[in-house]
Amino acid sequence: MKDLANRHFVSPVTVTRIIEQFAKSFQINFNALPEHLSFDEFKSVKSVVGNLSFIYADSKDHSIIGILPSRRLTCLKEHFQRYSLTVRSQVKTIVIDMNTPYFSLIHTLFPKAKIIIDRFHLVQLVSRSLNKTRIKVMNQYNTSKPEDKKNNRKLKKYWKLLLKDSDKLNYTSYAYHRLFKGYKSETEVIDYLISLDPMLRDTYRFYQDLLYAIHQNDFDSFIASLNEPSIHLSSYMKTSVKTLKKYAPAIKNTFVYAYSNGPLEGINNKIKVIKRIAFGFRSFTSFRNRILLSCTTKNKK
Numbered sequence: 263m264k265d266l267a268n269r270h271f272v273s274p275v276t277v278t279r280i281i282e283q284f285a286k287s288f289q290i291n292f293n294a295l296p297e298h299l300s301f302d303e304f305k306s307v308k309s310v311v312g313n314l315s316f317i318y319a320d321s322k323d324h325s326i327i328g329i330l331p332s333r334r335l336t337c338l339k340e341h342f343q344r345y346s347l348t349v350r351s352q353v354k355t356i357v358i359d360m361n362t363p364y365f366s367l368i369h370t371l372f373p374k375a376k377i378i379i380d381r382f383h384l385v386q387l388v389s390r391s392l393n394k395t396r397i398k399v400m401n402q403y404n405t406s407k408p409e410d411k412k413n414n415r416k417l418k419k420y421w422k423l424l425l426k427d428s429d430k431l432n433y434t435s436y437a438y439h440r441l442f443k444g445y446k447s448e449t450e451v452i453d454y455l456i457s458l459d460p461m462l463r464d465t466y467r468f469y470q471d472l473l474y475a476i477h478q479n480d481f482d483s484f485i486a487s488l489n490e491p492s493i494h495l496s497s498y499m500k501t502s503v504k505t506l507k508k509y510a511p512a513i514k515n516t517f518v519y520a521y522s523n524g525p526l527e528g529i530n531n532k533i534k535v536i537k538r539i540a541f542g543f544r545s546f547t548s549f550r551n552r553i554l555l556s557c558t559t560k561n562k563k
Contacts, residue, residue: 263540278548285551288558290328292344296320299375300357300523301364303333304530305537307546315546317526321357324525326557329550335363342371357523359383360509377512380523381476384513387502389425392469395496396424399459413458416441420451427477428452428470464492465499481517485510529557 267274298321306315316333319326330341342350353375358364360383368375400417403410419441423431426448433449442451456463468491475484488503488510495503506513533553543549 281548281551281555285554288554293346293349295345295349295353296322296327297352297354298322298357298521299327299353299355300521300526302359302523302526302530303361304533306331307543307549309544310546315550317529319526319529321355321521321525324529326529326554329553331546333361333363335367338363338367339371342367347373355515355519355521357521357526359523360387360505365512376515376519378515378519378521379509379512381516382523382527384476384506384516385473387505388469388472388499391496391498391502392465393421393425394498395462395465396421398496398498399462403458412441417455417458420455423448423452424455424466427473429474429477460494461496464494465496468492468495468499479517481514484513484517532557 263274263277266277270277300319300321301316302318303314303316305313307313310331311334312332314333316330316338317326318328328341330337350372351374353372355378356364356368356372356375357378357380358368359380365377368377396417400414403414403417405411431448431452433447436445436447438444439446439451442454446454452466456466468487471487472484475481475487488506491500491503536552536556537543537549540552543552
């Protein structure tokens, strides 16, 4: 605020007053809702319960509709009940992550809306499970034996290659790898790593099957992979499989509709930058006003 005041030769109080006046023009219209919505949360100020605030936007034009201080179910129900049932019934799709309260909210207040789980969160769920599996195998090689120590360092160094899409792995170019004391391609490094443990091998292949189905937008292949998991699948990946099966109907909508939470995640990233540049905010209202000011003004030709 002081920096804005210095640049424009006004007082900090004037800056605050102008931002508050600007925020009044962004009152939520409870008489209308877009047909396609996106729900998400972001880390807010300390005074907010749970430190997480709720944001929802239009999935088509990516404009922010509203920002609530809390993402708790009671707060969300109280807010969305201010929209009439007729308005809420016009909503066709809602993109969310796998947050359980959102499912309850949508089933209760949006009777005709189809739930879409964001693709990024699907990939994130299975990639975390694979990474935890790698760490578990890596720790098994943390012994006093020199050969085990080498394998431990290899599993630690090349963790990004394991998470990389197999279609993007380079199998033609060779580079010198100090831990292997020779030239190897990325595919050869992966082949060596997954040969160290059958659990890591099967979990890696299962992960790549799911990744391929998501990228090819093939829901049938995705479900087929979930229904026929490998015997040596890690416990972390088995837990993810149960979660994916639980939300299978919503995941099917992910493959049908092209909407995602990507634009909203971009807004959330901008919110983090705003908060960092300002060295934090004490008031939620000031924080919300600043977000609206930064994320809703556009340069029109």
